[in-house]
Structures are given as C-alpha cells and as structure tokens.
Amino acid sequence: MLLEVKNLRTEFKLKRGTVRAVDDISFTIDKGEILAIVGESGSGKSVTSLSIMGLLQKPGRIAGGEISFKSQDLNKMSQKELQKIRGNQISMIFQEPMTSLNPVWRIKDQIMENIMTHMKISKKEALARTIEMLDTVGIPSPAERANDYPHQMSGGMRQRVMTAMALSCEPELLIADEPTTALDVTIQAQILELLYQMREKFHMAVLLITHDLGVVSEAADRVIVMYCGKIVEEADVKSLFSQPLHPYTVGLLQSIPQIDDESDQRLYMIKGMVPNPLNMPPGCYFSDRCDSCMERCTQEMPELQEINGHKVRCFLYDKAKEGELSAK
Amino acid sequence: MVKDVSSNSDENLIQAAEYVEKPESQLKEMWETLKQNKAAVVGLFIIALLALIALAVWGSELLGKQILPYDPNYSDMTKSFIWPNAEHWFGTDQLGRDMLSRILDGTKISLFVGVAAVAISLSIGVMLGAIAGYRGGKTDAFIMRVMDVMLSIPSILLAIAFMAALGKGLDKAVIAIGLVSIPEYARIVRGSILSVKENDYVQAAKVIGNKDSRIIFKHILPNIISLIVVRATLGISTAVLDTAALGFLGLGVQPPYAEWGDMLGRARGFIFTAPYTLIFPGIAITIIVLAFNLLGDGLRDALDPKSRIK
Amino acid sequence: MNEVLMKVQDLSKHFTIETDWFGKPVSVLKAVDEVSFTIDKGEAFGLVGESGCGKTTLGKILVNLYSPSNGKIIFEGKELTGLNEKQRRSYCKDIQMIFQDPFASLNPRMTIGDIIAEPIIINHLLPTSEVEERVIYLLNCVGLARHQRNRYPHEFSGGQRQRVGIARALAVEPKLIVCDEPVSALDVSIQAQVLNLLDDLKAEFGLTYLFIAHGLNVVKHISDRVGVMYLGKLMEIAPKRELYANPLHPYTQALLSAIPIINPEKKKERIILKGDVPSPINPPAGCRFCSRCFKELDHCKLNSPVLKEISPDHWVACHLFD
Numbered sequence: 001m002l003l004e005v006k007n008l009r010t011e012f013k014l015k016r017g018t019v020r021a022v023d024d025i026s027f028t029i030d031k032g033e034i035l036a037i038v039g040e041s042g043s044g045k046s047v048t049s050l051s052i053m054g055l056l057q058k059p060g061r062i063a064g065g066e067i068s069f070k071s072q073d074l075n076k077m078s079q080k081e082l083q084k085i086r087g088n089q090i091s092m093i094f095q096e097p098m099t100s101l102n103p104v105w106r107i108k109d110q111i112m113e114n115i116m117t118h119m120k121i122s123k124k125e126a127l128a129r130t131i132e133m134l135d136t137v138g139i140p141s142p143a144e145r146a147n148d149y150p151h152q153m154s155g156g157m158r159q160r161v162m163t164a165m166a167l168s169c170e171p172e173l174l175i176a177d178e179p180t181t182a183l184d185v186t187i188q189a190q191i192l193e194l195l196y197q198m199r200e201k202f203h204m205a206v207l208l209i210t211h212d213l214g215v216v217s218e219a220a221d222r223v224i225v226m227y228c229g230k231i232v233e234e235a236d237v238k239s240l241f242s243q244p245l246h247p248y249t250v251g252l253l254q255s256i257p258q259i260d261d262e263s264d265q266r267l268y269m270i271k272g273m274v275p276n277p278l279n280m281p282p283g284c285y286f287s288d289r290c291d292s293c294m295e296r297c298t299q300e301m302p303e304l305q306e307i308n309g310h311k312v313r314c315f316l317y318d319k320a321k322e323g324e325l326s327a328k
Numbered sequence: 329m330v331k332d333v334s335s336n337s338d339e340n341l342i343q344a345a346e347y348v349e350k351p352e353s354q355l356k357e358m359w360e361t362l363k364q365n366k367a368a369v370v371g372l373f374i375i376a377l378l379a380l381i382a383l384a385v386w387g388s389e390l391l392g393k394q395i396l397p398y399d400p401n402y403s404d405m406t407k408s409f410i411w412p413n414a415e416h417w418f419g420t421d422q423l424g425r426d427m428l429s430r431i432l433d434g435t436k437i438s439l440f441v442g443v444a445a446v447a448i449s450l451s452i453g454v455m456l457g458a459i460a461g462y463r464g465g466k467t468d469a470f471i472m473r474v475m476d477v478m479l480s481i482p483s484i485l486l487a488i489a490f491m492a493a494l495g496k497g498l499d500k501a502v503i504a505i506g507l508v509s510i511p512e513y514a515r516i517v518r519g520s521i522l523s524v525k526e527n528d529y530v531q532a533a534k535v536i537g538n539k540d541s542r543i544i545f546k547h548i549l550p551n552i553i554s555l556i557v558v559r560a561t562l563g564i565s566t567a568v569l570d571t572a573a574l575g576f577l578g579l580g581v582q583p584p585y586a587e588w589g590d591m592l593g594r595a596r597g598f599i600f601t602a603p604y605t606l607i608f609p610g611i612a613i614t615i616i617v618l619a620f621n622l623l624g625d626g627l628r629d630a631l632d633p634k635s636r637i638k
Numbered sequence: 639m640n641e642v643l644m645k646v647q648d649l650s651k652h653f654t655i656e657t658d659w660f661g662k663p664v665s666v667l668k669a670v671d672e673v674s675f676t677i678d679k680g681e682a683f684g685l686v687g688e689s690g691c692g693k694t695t696l697g698k699i700l701v702n703l704y705s706p707s708n709g710k711i712i713f714e715g716k717e718l719t720g721l722n723e724k725q726r727r728s729y730c731k732d733i734q735m736i737f738q739d740p741f742a743s744l745n746p747r748m749t750i751g752d753i754i755a756e757p758i759i760i761n762h763l764l765p766t767s768e769v770e771e772r773v774i775y776l777l778n779c780v781g782l783a784r785h786q787r788n789r790y791p792h793e794f795s796g797g798q799r800q801r802v803g804i805a806r807a808l809a810v811e812p813k814l815i816v817c818d819e820p821v822s823a824l825d826v827s828i829q830a831q832v833l834n835l836l837d838d839l840k841a842e843f844g845l846t847y848l849f850i851a852h853g854l855n856v857v858k859h860i861s862d863r864v865g866v867m868y869l870g871k872l873m874e875i876a877p878k879r880e881l882y883a884n885p886l887h888p889y890t891q892a893l894l895s896a897i898p899i900i901n902p903e904k905k906k907e908r909i910i911l912k913g914d915v916p917s918p919i920n921p922p923a924g925c926r927f928c929s930r931c932f933k934e935l936d937h938c939k940l941n942s943p944v945l946k947e948i949s950p951d952h953w954v955a956c957h958l959f960d
Contacts, residue, residue, distance in 0.1 A: 040825035041796075140913075154914040155689075184688035184852060186911045189896040193910060211826060214898030237902045255830035257859035259882065259897050266834050267859065270827040273795050528743035532803070535701045536757035536810060537730035550747040 002205050003029045003052070003173055008065035010044070010051045019277040021047040021060070023229035029173065029205045034195075036208040036220035036237075042274045044229040045209045049175045052207070053092055054082045069173070088118040091166040093159070095178035100162055101150040107134070108146035111165045118169045133164040136201070137194055156187035163194060170202055177209045192219050213252060217241055225249050228275065228285040231304060234311040245312040247290045284315070292316055358554075361630035368626020374619035382436035398426035400433040401584040409602050418608045421591070422598060427605065430586035431612050437587045438616055441502050441571040442564040448506025450560055453513025458544050460514065461521030472518065475511035483508045484573050491579045498587075501580040505570045509563060516559055520552040554631035558624055565620035572613050588613050643679040643814060643846050644700070648672045649709035651695050655919055667919050669695040671870035672709070674945065677814065682840065682847040684861030684878065686854055686893070690915055692870040693850045694738075697816040700848065701735045702726055714813075731761050731810035738819040740799035744791040750777075750802050751787030757809045776805040779842075780835060797828035804835065808843065816848045821856060833860060854897055858882060863951075866890045869918055869926040872945060876952040886954045888933045925957065933958060 010022035022044040029035045039045040050056050052067055054074060067074040069090065074082065086092075094100045102110055111130040115121070121129070127146075134142035137160040150158055159179060166174055176195065180188040196219065199206055208220055216223055216237065223240045225233040225248065233246040244250045254268035272289040275281055281288045287297040296315055304313045362368050388395040398416075403423035412419040418427035460471040478486065490504035524530060525548065533547045574580040575589025576596075583590070588609040595605035651670040654663040670692040677683045687693045698704045700711065702718075711718045718729055737743035744753055754773045758764055764772055774784045780801040791799055800820060807815055817836065821829040837860060839845060851857045857864055858878055865875040866889065874887040885891045892909040911930045916922060922929050928938040935957050945955040 040827060156914050184915070185854075185896040186688060186892060187914065188898075189908060189910050192898075193908075212898070213826070213900055217900050217902045218898040241900060241902050252826055253900060255827055256900060257830075257833070257855045258900065259855045259858060259894070260899070266837065267830040269830045269834055271831075273797060273828065274825070528737040528739055529745040531698075531703050532735070532737060532743050532806065533745070533756075534703060535730060535735045536806065537727055537761050538756075539760075542760070547745050551745070 001028050002031050002033075002070065003207075004066070004068045005048075005052065006066040006068070008048070008051060008067060009063040010047050010056065011061060011063045013059045013061070014278070017278045020063075021229050021277070022051060024065070025226070025229075025231050026065075027224055027231070027234065029207060031172070031205055032199065032203045034199060034206040034208055034219055034221045035224065036210060036216040036222070037224045037226055038210055038213060038216050039226035040211055040274060042228065042277060043226040045211075045226050046177055047229075048226075049092070049177050049207065049209050053086060053090065053175060054079070084118075087114055087166075087171075088169045089171055090173045090175065091169065091171040092175040092177065093162045093166045093179050095181050101158060103150050105149070106146070107148050107150065107153075107161055111146075111161070111168055114165050115168050129168065130164075133168045134161070136198075137161075137164040137167070138190070139164070155183055156190060159183060159187075159191055160194065163191070163198070167198055167202065167204075171204055173205045173207065174198075175207045175209070178211070179208070180215060181210070181212070188215070195219060213256060225252075228277070228280065230285060230301075230313065231311070232286065232313045234304075235309070239310055243310075245307070245310060245317060246286075246314050247292050247316070248286050251289075251291075284313075358627075358630045362626055365626040365629055367622045368630070371619040371622030371624075371626065374615060375623060378435050378439060378616060378619070381432055382439045385433055386436050396426075396429040396432055398429045400425060400429040400586045403584075409598070409605075411602070412604055419602070419604045421595060421605050422602075427608055430591060431588070431608055433586040434588045434591065434609070434612065435616075437498065437581060437585065438568050438571060438613075441498070441505065442568040442616075442620070444502045445505040445509070445567040445571070446560050446563045448503065449509040449513055449563065450556070452506075453510040454517050454549070454556065456510065457514035457517025458521055458549065461518035462525060462540065462544055462548070468518070471514065475514050478508070479511045479515075484570060487570060487574060488577070488579065491574065496579055496582060498581045498585070501571060501574050505567050505574070508570070509566065512563070513556070513559065516555060517552065520555055521548055524548050524551050554627075558628045558631060561620055561624035561627055565617040565624070568613065568616055568620070641679040642676050643714065644677045645710075645712040646676070646700075647674050647710040647712070649674070649696070649699065649711065650707045651692070651699055651704055652707045665919055668870045668921065669918060670699065670706075673867075673870075673872050674709075675865055675872060675875055677846060677848060679813075680844060680846055681862040682849050682860050684857035684864040685848060685850045685867060686852065686857050686864060687867035688852060688893075688915055690869070690918060691867040692918070693867050694818055696867075697735065697818050697848060697850050700814075701733050701816055702730065703735075731757070731763075732812055733814045733816065734807035734810060734812035735816045735818060736800070736803050736807050736820045739823050740796050740803060741791075741823070743803050744799055746791055749788050749790055750782075750794070753791075753802060754787070754805045754809055757806060761810055763810065772809070776809055779808065779839065780805045781831075795828075796824050797831060800824060800828075800832055801835065804832075804839070808839065811843075812845070814846045814848065816850065818850045819852065820849075822851065822853065829856070836860060854882075854893055866893065869915065869921050871926050871942075872953075872955065873927065874952075874954045874956075875945070876954075880949075880952050884952075886948060886952070886959065887927075887956050888931050888958075889927050892932075925955075 006026050008022055008025050009020060012019040012021055025048065037045045037048060047060065051062055052074065056062065062075055065075070069085065108127065108130050111133065112126045115126045115129055131142045131146055134146055139145050139157065139160055153161065179195070180191050183191060192215065195206060198204070210216060220237045222236050223234070224231055225246065227248050233240065233244070233249050240249065244253055251268065251270040255270060257267060270289050275285065275288065281298065283298040283300050284302055287293045290297065294315060302313050302315045302318065304311050305317065307317055384395055403425050405424050407420050407424035408422050410416050410420040416426050416428065418431065420426055456471050460468040487504040487508045490507055491500060494500040494503060530543060530547050533543050571580055571587070572589030572592065575587045576593035578593055581587035581590050591609040592606055598605055649670060650668070650672055653667040653669055655665045655667050658664050673696060685693045685696065695704060699706050706719060709719065713729065713732065718726060751773050754776055755769050758769050758772060773787055777784055777787060782798065782801055794802065820836065821832050824832060833856065840847060849857060849860050861878050863875065864878050864881050866873045866887065868889050874881065874890050881890065882894065885894055892911050895907070895909045909932065913930050916929055922939065924939040924941055925943055928934050931938065938957050943955045943957045945953045946959065947953050948959050
C-alpha cells in the first residue's frame with residue numbers, strides 16, 4: 001500500500017457557511033496501480049488531490065482524517081517537510097499545461113531546477129537527465145527542444161514537458177489532474193498512451209482525476225466515482241463499466257453519446273443539477289436527481305457498503321432490503 | 329512548479345455557491361466589502377465630512393449668512409501674523425485673515441475643482457478610449473499616438489501650457505487639469521475594452537444585430553465601469569494636487585478667494601517667521617488627497633471579485 | 639426535400655500576422671482555406687476538427703463576426719458576401735449562434751430576461767407590450783422557469799446559462815443556428831440535457847443546425863451529415879452513418895480511433911498519430927495532413943488534393959482516391 005487516505009474531510013469556510021468539499025472519504029492506492037477518481041464539477045475530486053499534495057488554498061482546510069504516504073501522515077507534516085516529498089516522491093501534472101509552466105524560463109531550466117532541488121547531482125548530470133526525460137516522454141530532438149520557451153511548444157508538447165518534469169525524480173505516486181482535458185482527442189490518445197508506458201517503466205502509481213469516463217475506461221485499473229464530496233461507488237474498472245451499481249454511475253454512463261450506438265434515440269438524462277453545496281438535500285445527496293429514489297433516501301445518508309469487492313453507497317443494495325429487491 | 333490551481337472547477341463551484349444564494353445587487357455587495365475595509369471607510373468618512381463643510385459654506389454664502397468664525401476674505405492688517413490661539417485657532421495670515429475660516433472656505437474650491445476636472449477628463453477620455461479600443465486599426469493608432477504625446481509631457485507643465493493659452497482663473501484651471509488627465513482614462517478604457525471586446529457576450533450582442541454604439545454603451549462600458557470609478561476616485565486626488573500646484577504658482581484661483589495651493593504659495597516667504605501659515609493648508613491638502621486615495625484603494629478591492637471572497 | 643438553405647463556396651479567411659514596412663503581408667494565417675459545402679433545410683450539419691482547424695472561425699464568418707477574405711456565402715439563394723454592413727445586418731436574425739462558453743457568452747450586468755428580450759427589441763420584432771410574454775414563452779421552451787427572468791447570469795449554473803444562450807438565439811426566430819461546441823464546457827450529466835433540448839427545439843421550430851464540435855461522438859448523436867476539418871481545409875464530408883462506418887480519409891480514421899470507448903474490455907486497435915497539428919501559419923505544402931499521415935504517398939507533399947465525390951454524397955480530399 002503506497003497511499004492511504006482515511007476519513008479525509010476538507011472544508012471551505014465561506015461567509016455564508018461551510019462547504020464540505022470532501023466529505024469523509026477513504027481509499028488506498030497500491031504500488032504501480034492507476035486509480036481514477038471520476039466526478040463532475042463540485043464532486044470534490046480536484047480538492048481531494050490538492051489535499052493530498054498539501055496545496056489547498058484559503059479558505060480551504062483539511063478538517064480531519066489521515067493521509068498516509070508510505071506510513072507517514074502527510075497531513076501532520078510541515079510545509080518544509082512536504083516540499084521534500086512534493087515533486088520528488090509525489091508529483092503532479094495539471095489540466096492546463098500553459099499556465100503550469102513558467103513562461104520566462106527555458107524548458108530545460110524548469111526541469112533541471114526540479115531535479116536539482118530533490119537530487120544531489122551536478123548541473124551537468126541534471127542537464128543530461130533532463131534531456132533523457134524529454135526523450136522518454138517522446139519529444140523529438142530533445143537536446144534542441146530543451147532550449148525552447150513554453151510558448152514555442154504546442155499544448156500536447158507542453159503536457160509532455162509537464163509529464164517529463166513530474167517524472168524527472170522518479171516519483172512513486174503521480175497525481176494527474178485532468179491531464180488530457182485541454183487537449184485534442186488525437187493528442188489525448190498520445191498522452192494516455194504515454195502515462196501507460198511511464199507506469200510500466202517506472203512502476204509508479206497514478207492517481208488520475210478526470211470527469212471523462214472514456215479516459216477512465218482506457219487508462220484506469222480501479223475507479224472511484226465521487227458525487228458532492230462523497231464516494232458513491234468504487235470498483236475495478238471492468239466491473240464498474242460492465243455492472244455499474246449506483247444510479248448516478250448508471251446515469252452518467254447512459255448519458256454519454258456512444259460512437260458505436262446506431263440507434264437515434266434520445267440520450268438518457270440525469271434530471272436536475274448538482275445541488276448547491278451550501279444547501280444539500282437531506283439524506284442521500286443524489287436523491288433529488290435519482291430515478292430510483294425511495295422514501296428512505298430523502299431521510300438518511302446510505303453507508304458505503306461492499307458487495308463482492310464492489311463498493312456502493314445506495315439503499316438499493318442495502319443488505320436488509322435484499323430480500324425485498326429479489327422479490328420484486 | 330506546482331502553483332496554478334486557479335483553474336480548478338471544484339473551487340469555482342464552491343465559490344460560485346456564495347453567489348447562488350443571494351440575489352443581491354452589485355452595489356450592495358460592493359458596499360458590504362467596502363465596509364470591511366477600515367481605511368476605505370475612514371477615507372469615505374473624511375470625504376463626507378469635507379463635502380458637508382463645502383456644502384455648508386457654499387449654502388451659507390448663497391443665503392448671505394456667516395457660519396464660518398470669520399469672513400475668510402476680510403483682511404485686517406492690524407491683526408496680521410497672529411499665532412494660533414483661542415480666538416484664531418489656526419492663527420491669521422499676512423493680511424490678518426483668519427486661517428481656519430480660509431481653510432474651511434478652501435474645501436469647496438478643492439472639492440469642486442477635483443470633481444469638475446475629473447468629470448471633464450472622464451467624459452472625453454472614456455469616449456476616446458472606447459472609440460480607439462472598439463474600432464482598432466488606424467483610428468486606434470491615431471488617438472493613442474496623440475495620447476502618448478500628451479503623456480510624454482509632464483502633466484503640470486502641460487497644464488501650465490494650457491493655462492498660458494486659456495488665461496488665468498479657476499474655470500480655466502479646471503479645464504487645463506481636466507484636459508491633462510484625458511490620456512490616463514483613454515488608456516485604461518481602451519485597454520479594458522480590448523479585453524472585454526473578445527468576450528463571447530460582446531460577440532453574441534453583435535450576432536443578434538446590435539449596432540456598434542449600443543454594444544459599447546450597453547455591453548462593454550457597464551462591464552468596465554468599476555475600473556473607471558476606481559480610477560476617477562484616485563483621479564480626484566491628483567486633480568486636487570494639480571490645482572494646488574497651479575495655485576502655488578499663482579495660476580489658479582485669483583485673490584482674494586481662498587485656495588489651499590494659493591495660500592501655500594503666498595505664505596512661502598514667511599516659512600520661518602510664521603510656519604503655521606504653510607502647515608495648515610499643507611495638512612488640509614494632505615488630508616483630502618489621502619482620503620480619496622484610501623477610498624480609491626478600498627473601491628478597487630471591493631470591485632475586484634477575486635479579493636471579494638475571503 | 640433536399641432544399642439547400644446555405645451554400646458555402648470556396649470560403650477563405652486569412653489573418654495577417656505580420657506585415658512588412660509597406661503594409662504588405664509577410665506571414666498569413668489561413669484559418670479557413672477554400673472551404674465549400676452546403677447545408678440543407680432542416681438538417682444538422684456537423685463540423686468536426688481539432689483546435690486550430692478553423693471550425694470556429696468558419697462559424698463566425700457565417701454569423702458575420704468575421705468577414706471572409708474570399709469566397710461566397712449563398713443563403714436562401716441570396717449572396718450574403720458583398721453586402722454592405724447595414725444590408726448584412728438585416729440577415730442577422732436569420733442566422734444565429736450558440737456559443738461555447740456559457741460563462742462568457744452572457745453579459746454579467748444584464749438580467750436573464752433582458753438578455754433574451756434584447757434581440758426582440760433591437761430588431762423590432764414585437765410591440766413592447768408583448769415582449770415580456772414572449773420572453774416567458776422562450777424561457778419555457780428551454781426549460782427555465784418564468785420567475786428566473788429577473789436574475790443575473792452569475793446565479794445560474796453552466797447548463798442553465800447555456801439554456802439562456804439558446805433562448806437568446808431562438809428569440810429572433812432564426813432559420814439557421816450555428817452551434818459552436820455548445821456542450822463541451824458542460825458536465826457530462828448536463829451535456830445530455832442540452833443535447834436533447836437542441837434536438838427537441840430543432841423538431842419544434844424546424845431549425846437547421848451547423849453543429850461545430852471536437853468530439854465525434856457528440857456530433858454523431860445530433861447530426862445528419864458530418865464534415866471533417868483539418869488546418870482550415872475540409873477533408874471529408876459524408877452522411878453520418880457512412881462516415882462512421884466507412885471513414886475514407888486517414889485523418890478521419892485516426893480521429894475515430896482516438897475516441898475512448900466506454901468499455902474497458904473492448905480495447906480497440908488504435909491509430910496514434912505522430913506529432914502535433916502543424917501551425918496554420920506555415921501549413922505543409924500539398925496535403926495539409928501529410929506531415930502526420932500514416933498512408934502518405936509520394937506526391938502528397940507536392941500538391942493539395944481536392945474534395946471529390948467518391949460515392950453518392952461521400953466527399954473526400956485525399957490522393958489515395960485519385
């Protein structure tokens with residue numbers, strides 16, 4: 001077990017109340033595993049990754065829980081200790097490769113700086129390593145492109161540079177926050193392929209944050225579906241897509257236009273919209289949009305329960321109701 | 329390396345939630361934020377006080393009543409250079425006029441000049457900036473080159489040049505100071521129009537068939553008004569300073585009217601014998617300029633949505 | 639049945655990036671380069687391509703946000719290109735646009751009701767007394783409640799704002815709506831709602847769509863015919879079933895194979911294109927796609943292929959089919 005998140009709660013204190021962006025979530029990532037967290041905006045998926053990295057900005061704060069990385073609690077570390085881990089053992093790539101690179105520095109200087117803060121090697125070795133990394137992520141003629149400034153590169157190239165930088169210290173965990181969202185489909189395919197290769201090469205674990213179920217299905221080993229700060233479903237990728245349990249997951253999967261769908265039927269819609277985080281429905285947060293909503297759903301929040309290794313937070317699968325369900 | 333988290337959808341939604349719940353007007357929201365900025369409230373309070381003084385003095389003058397301790401323009405040579413005492417709190421000047429009355433009287437001129445000069449530069453500057461920014465191309469190049477030329481001459485020198493052409497007097501000083509700061513407004517407005525113009529809603533306005541003038545006044549200007557308000561508030565303080573400078577040089581208000589810069593200029597020969605004749609007008613100028621600056625800074629914070637959420 | 643609503647002929651839009659001392663263009667960005675196609679009345683024509691391919695520029699030319707450098711736009715038999723600004727504006731209400739970013743396309747200082755009423759008022763479509771009624775009707779059409787008309791855009795979610803944008807476009811009773819990536823900025827569960835709404839409105843009002851998107855799956859759902867653009871050129875046009883079942887152009891094939899499939903057990907053979915889209919400022923001579931093509935022929939680099947009809951209604955611009 002590489003990373004264990006236990007009962008993590010992250011809050012944003014606003015003038016009009018407190019928003020619990022991440023509400024008591026627990027999960028683990030093993031060495032070499034690709035775990036995807038999927039959810040819409042407001043689901044708390046990005047806040048989760050920022051909490052892990054210790055990059056939350058005010059008014060956000062971690063209100064409770066443990067984040068243990070190789071048995072050390074990241075939450076209890078000082079910023080200085082965290083900095084040692086960040087960029088070294090855990091690194092991150094962001095959605096927008098343009099703003100994540102410093103526009104006035106050459107590519108090589110940015111990567112070298114990262115390498116030299118975390119590794120005790122000479123400038124010459126750092127440069128060699130930089131070029132080697134650029135080569136690894138598939139940048140043609142890396143020695144020359146290393147002298148480029150970010151604006152001289154295309155979006156796909158910049159995302160490769162970000163990946164090279166993130167991988168330069170051989171992290172054990174890579175957090176990729178919507179790494180392909182800003183990219184075109186043909187470039188997205190390249191970057192996903194690259195992530196896959198890098199995982200094989202460096203045996204690192206990847207926490208993939210995305211809203212795109214297509215990306216999840218292509219890249220992930222295991223999937224967590226988040227809704228309004230709660231984990232609603234967790235399963236390995238095959239069973240999630242072949243047998244989704246939570247009505248939200250089912251709805252999401254059905255509402256995506258499929259390329260191999262030949263019928264011209266209307267798309268399935270999840271009704272309504274994500275509730276206001278300051279004004280959550282009582283009971284299950286999804287109850288006001290759910291087609292299978294029962295009376296109980298509007299009164300209490302279901303627990304996350306495990307059914308043959310497949311976790312789901314829904315009363316439809318409540319053990320107590322099992323008999324009733326099969327009777328139906 | 330890992331800095332930019334601003335484009336974070338979750339956080340945006342959380343922050344957006346702040347607004348969803350309260351359909352308050354923008355003005356009210358602004359006031360709420362402004363209220364929290366102590367410096368701005370102090371500035372606003374001082375300005376309100378000064379405005380009250382100016383109005384009272386002006387009103388009483390119209391009604392022919394005297395609310396100031398003494399007639400500010402009445403000189404009594406036998407009472408010249410009396411140091412501050414219980415009778416004359418701020419002392420008397422070289423002509424034996426009561427300093428306190430003159431300073432209070434000067435408030436109305438300073439405020440009037442500040443507001444009027446800004447009104448002139450604002451209306452012309454916004455118009456020019458809007459045309460330059462929206463039209464672009466040669467119109468833009470021409471207007472902005474003229475503005476650049478104006479900016480390349482020190483403003484007070486340019487104001488003096490205008491005064492030389494227009495002649496002495498308060499009204500001319502107002503016009504000169506107003507003309508001098510046109511480029512600042514033109515530049516700010518042009519710059520923000522260039523960025524607002526690219527917004528989809530401006531394009532959408534064009535697609536539904538709006539005329540250019542309507543797009544500028546209905547869709548673009550309301551969205552940069554906050555910027556203009558901030559700039560204008562800070563501009564008043566500059567205008568007050570410029571008036572004082574012109575007065576100091578003897579080009580502004582003509583005697584016997586009390587104007588702080590003019591008072592400073594005339595008293596500068598007595599700096600060692602009667603320093604209070606310089607100190608009090610100087611303090612008055614500092615206070616009014618500071619007040620407008622404090623308010624301007626506070627407004628800028630209040631109008632910047634990023635700093636509004638704390 | 640196949641009545642042509644709009645015909646676009648050799649349409650080009652070139653932006654001058656740099657001029658020499660005498661104002662002569664030195665480098666020119668060919669955002670749209672000699673594009674021709676037709677849109678039939680009542681159909682949804684999909685336009686697909688990656689960022690920078692010129693699809694949005696093309697859409698903006700059709701709604702008169704840009705004036706074309708070259709070529710003709712013929713709308714209902716009348717040529718729009720060459721009209722002066724005032725005459726052109728009178729066609730504004732026939733061709734409307736829905737924008738990509740619902741957060742940027744609504745004026746934050748206007749209420750929802752004012753935003754929807756504006757096109758009606760400035761085009762003098764209804765007497766003032768009937769405007770409000772019409773606004774309420776339009777709000778209903780797009781699934782918003784009447785009481786919401788006094789609210790400001792920042793009080794709405796992305797999906798709701800996009801509905802407002804749609805209502806604004808509908809307000810002038812247009813014949814053609816250019817939908818510029820109307821769902822790509824929205825959450826997945828909201829995308830389906832908006833797509834269905836667009837489908838319903840098309841049937842209800844007899845609309846014609848030019849549907850611009852980068853996602854082939856979204857386009858497939860809504861369109862009848864699809865055109866594929868790459869670096870300012872149209873590469874392939876075909877009815878959607880034909881295009882998806884039998885893509886001819888190598889670029890279309892690669893685009894189709896790059897779409898992630900929502901089924902982890904069905905790993906497909908994937909064509910991964912090498913390299914990036916070249917800069918449209920210096921596009922490759924000859925075929926625009928040849929720098930990334932996996933079926934490149936010798937003469938692809940030399941001359942540019944023209945769009946030819948290979949089978950009924952299936953057009954492709956590729957030397958493989960010479």
